[in-house]
Amino acid sequence: MSAPTMFGAKWLMAQEFPPLQYVVPGIIPEGMSLLVAAPKIGKSWMVLGLGLALSQGGDAFGVLPVGKPRPVLYLALEDGPRRLQSRLRFMGVTTVDDRLQFQTAIENGQVVSTISSFIDAFDGQDPVVILDTLGKVMPPAGNGNQYGHDYAVLSALKSTCDAVPGSSLLIVHHTRKNDAGDFLDAVSGTQGIAGAADSVLVLRRERHEKRATLQVTSRDAVEGEYALTMSDAGVWTLDGDSLEQAKTNARIVKANKSVGEPMLELIETVSRYPDGIRSEDLRHLLPDQKNLNEYLRRAVEAGRVARPESVKAGETDSVRRSV
Numbered sequence: 001m002s003a004p005t006m007f008g009a010k011w012l013m014a015q016e017f018p019p020l021q022y023v024v025p026g027i028i029p030e031g032m033s034l035l036v037a038a039p040k041i042g043k044s045w046m047v048l049g050l051g052l053a054l055s056q057g058g059d060a061f062g063v064l065p066v067g068k069p070r071p072v073l074y075l076a077l078e079d080g081p082r083r084l085q086s087r088l089r090f091m092g093v094t095t096v097d098d099r100l101q102f103q104t105a106i107e108n109g110q111v112v113s114t115i116s117s118f119i120d121a122f123d124g125q126d127p128v129v130i131l132d133t134l135g136k137v138m139p140p141a142g143n144g145n146q147y148g149h150d151y152a153v154l155s156a157l158k159s160t161c162d163a164v165p166g167s168s169l170l171i172v173h174h175t176r177k178n179d180a181g182d183f184l185d186a187v188s189g190t191q192g193i194a195g196a197a198d199s200v201l202v203l204r205r206e207r208h209e210k211r212a213t214l215q216v217t218s219r220d221a222v223e224g225e226y227a228l229t230m231s232d233a234g235v236w237t238l239d240g241d242s243l244e245q246a247k248t249n250a251r252i253v254k255a256n257k258s259v260g261e262p263m264l265e266l267i268e269t270v271s272r273y274p275d276g277i278r279s280e281d282l283r284h285l286l287p288d289q290k291n292l293n294e295y296l297r298r299a300v301e302a303g304r305v306a307r308p309e310s311v312k313a314g315e316t317d318s319v320r321r322s323v
Contacts, residue, residue, distance in 0.1 A: 020220050023128060023168045024050065024060040026243045027214070029221040030126075031198035032158040032169045034134075036187050041205045041212070043172055045234040047130045048074065048087060050170070054128055055100035061228065062237035071122040073101045073129045075114070077136035080104055091234050111137040115160040119167045126166040131157070134173040134193075151192030158196055175202070205230065211239065211264065213250050225250045227268075245272065256304060263304070266295050270305050 003015075021030045037043040053060045057069035076084055084102060106114055115129050131137070141149035161167040173187065187194040187202070194200050198219050205212035210232075215225045227239035227249035240246040249268050256264055269285055270277060283292055299305040 018165075021126070021166060022221070023054065023170070024066060025064045026222070026224075027060075027064070027216055027226070028168075028170065028201070029199055029218060030161075030166060030168045031220075032154075032161055032171065032196070033199040033201060033218075034171050034173050034187065034194065034197045035201045035203065036173045036175050037203035037205075038175050041203065041207065042230050042234065042236065043203055044076070044078070044132055045087065045091075045230070046203070046236045047132055047170060047172055048076075048084075049091065049234075049236055051100055051128075051130055052088075052093065052096070055097065056095070062235075063241055064238065064243070068126075069099055071099050071101070071118075071125055071127040073103065073115075073118045073127070075103050075106065075111075075129065075131045077104065077106065077131075078133060087234060106137060109139070112156050112160060115157070115169065116163070119160055119164045122167075123164050124166070126168070127164075128168045128170065129160075130170045130172070132172040134171050147190040147192040149192070150190045151196050154193055154196030158198070171197075203228075210261070211253060213253060225254075227253050239268070240272075259304075262289055262291075263295055263299065265289070266292070266299060267304050270299075 022028060023030060023033075035043055035047065050060055051072045051074045052058070054066055054070055055072045057067060058065075060066050079087075081102070081104065084104075088096070101118075103114070111131070115131070118129055119127050121127075138153060157169060157171065161169045173193070175187065187200065199221060200217050202215045203212055204215070210229050212228045212230060213225055214228055217223045224243070224247055226243065226246040228236055228246070229239050230236050238246045239249045248271055252267050252271060253264060256267060259267075265286065266282070266289065269282065279292070279296060282296070283289075286292060289295065296305070
């Protein structure tokens with residue numbers, strides 16, 4: 001039985017609603033989400049990895065357990081079977097199953113019915129559909145109001161998962177060419193696109209860099225900004241062993257935009273030890289950093305890390321992250 005659309009406050013407060021469910025814990029809640037990023041920075045690699053994790057019940061971004069396996073339809077409308085197979089192999093994937101389905105083309109005007117058919121077929125199994133990309137199915141506005149057109153199209157897409165509790169739709173979309181101040185303004189098109197979504201995720205990565213940040217806002221979930229890393233094999237992982245550490249590392253990345261990868265790695269590692277860490281222990285954690293002493297010296301001089309005012313005997317070379 002569906003909830004009434006008009007109700008009193010006493011009725012509302014007497015209800016017991018199921019808790020908010022997540023597709024990816026702490027980052028992507030159920031419902032319709034937009035993943036927005038500039039072209040060619042790895043968003044299709046990201047959603048392919050998410051599709052694999054969700055269909056197998058693995059760990060999203062390497063560390064976030066997604067729970068039971070669920071049916072996933074990946075509408076890879078910018079790719080074909082050969083490229084998809086090549087990416088899976090490049091990512092080192094050896095185990096797959098048919099809970100993950102692919103579709104590489106949709107007839108004009110059929111995207112809503114295609115998504116609805118898949119979600120309805122797996123009602124009760126928390127299905128997920130990934131649409132890559134919105135631009136491939138967005139009909140022209142003609143002479144009508146662009147905002148109203150965008151909102152109507154996204155609302156029709158949203159209705160597919162709203163109709164089946166537990167189902168979700170993740171839509172890949174592009175950012176504007178100019179760098180917006182408010183990250184929601186980075187969503188290409190009118191505000192009708194972002195306004196219709198339950199959640200918006202904006203992925204930012206400088207070209208040729210491995211590190212990125214994922215900014216998240218949502219009607220229901222907690223907002224946040226998280227650091228991620230894309231490996232040479234196209235695999236996206238959370239930069240840290242938890243969401244809280246990834247959030248801390250995102251702040252570090254933002255505060256240290258001018259430094260290179262080795263310095264960022266050093267600062268992030270030190271930040272995991274708020275009471276300080278000895279440089280000797282840092283060498284074990286960062287064996288590939290041949291000039292660690294020099295980076296430590298520069299970091300201390302620049303105020304990026306600090307030496308504790310009081311340390312135990314024998315630990316005079318300890319450092320901690322600056323507050």
